[in-house]
Amino acid sequence: MNGVELPLWVTIPGSLLLVAAGLLTLIGAIGLVRLPDFFMRMHPPTMGTTLGTGCVLIASMLVSSAIEGRPIIHELLITLFIVITAPVTAMLLMRAALFREERKGEGTAARLAPGGAPAREAGDAPRFADSLDKRDE
Amino acid sequence: MNAVFDYAALFASLCFVLAMLLALLRMFLGPAAQDRVIALDTFYLNGMLTLLMLGIRSSSTVYFEMALLIALFGFASTIALAKFLLRGEVIEP
Numbered sequence: 001m002n003g004v005e006l007p008l009w010v011t012i013p014g015s016l017l018l019v020a021a022g023l024l025t026l027i028g029a030i031g032l033v034r035l036p037d038f039f040m041r042m043h044p045p046t047m048g049t050t051l052g053t054g055c056v057l058i059a060s061m062l063v064s065s066a067i068e069g070r071p072i073i074h075e076l077l078i079t080l081f082i083v084i085t086a087p088v089t090a091m092l093l094m095r096a097a098l099f100r101e102e103r104k105g106e107g108t109a110a111r112l113a114p115g116g117a118p119a120r121e122a123g124d125a126p127r128f129a130d131s132l133d134k135r136d137e
Numbered sequence: 138m139n140a141v142f143d144y145a146a147l148f149a150s151l152c153f154v155l156a157m158l159l160a161l162l163r164m165f166l167g168p169a170a171q172d173r174v175i176a177l178d179t180f181y182l183n184g185m186l187t188l189l190m191l192g193i194r195s196s197s198t199v200y201f202e203m204a205l206l207i208a209l210f211g212f213a214s215t216i217a218l219a220k221f222l223l224r225g226e227v228i229e230p
Contacts, residue, residue, distance in 0.1 A: 006139055015145035018190075022152030025183060029156035032163050032179055038172055041163075045179040048156065048186075056149070056186055060193050060201075063142075067196050078189075078205055082182075085212040089178060089219070096222035097171040 010066040014059045021055035024048055038097050042090060049086050054079060143194070150190040157183040174218045181211035 006014075024047050031044025057075040064072045157180055164176035185207045192200030217227050 006142055011139070011142045015142050018142075018145040018149040018193075021186070022149035025156045025186065026152040029159035029179060029183070032176065033159045033166075038169060038175075041172065041175060045160075045175065045182075048179070049182055053182070053186060056189050056193075060189055063193055063196065064198065075201060078185075078201070078208060081205070081208055081212075085208075089212065089215050092216060092219035092223065093171060093175055093178075096174075096219045097169075099223055100169070100171065 006063065006066055010062050014062050017055040017059040017062075021048075021052040021059070024055070025052040028052070038101075039094075042094065046086065046090065049082065053082050146190060146194050150187060150194070153183045153187045153190060157187070170222055171219075174215060174222065177218070178211070178215045181207060181214075185211070 026048075028044040028046070028048035031047075032041055035041045035044065057079050061073060061075050064075075160176045160180040160183060164173050164180065167173040167176055185204045188200050188204045188207065192198070192204070221227050
């Protein structure tokens, strides 16, 4: 750490936060690789996105405050940005995935039905993909 | 006590790099385009965290601006890709 001796009140919580962040992010990435379906794979990376980033940024705030000798909170900017943007990204990606799977005929209903996708008739309820296609008419 | 913190920081950096590699694996494996997009999302976020760890370990403040820029551009690219997958066009008239 460039020869700067960190006090004890920084070392212990900082180390715990960093280890927790690393483990959470790694578990999230393993889940991203191992889970079988896209809608299941949406979930694990969010653990690293929110909790992992939060832990790293709090540890960073502690360390830089201890080194400079005054409170430094400009890492809050990154936290705020990540917290605002993560739900937006997740919702847009989810909509895109739903739209693409429904258009391919492999939507959730088709995957859950034992005999494959049910045949569509004229009187059926409109699909999600149809509502997206007709949205700006 | 500095050694404990150094080892914790090294462990966290290794975890983030490993998570980046796993996200890269999903990006290559991913059966559909949306899998690759969410893998890219995870990838840039872990890259940002690795950069933050570099900033903590070298006790420099330059890395935070870089991390903020990576978060900004990564968000924009993920939104653009999701919009493209949803509508077939990013910026519509």
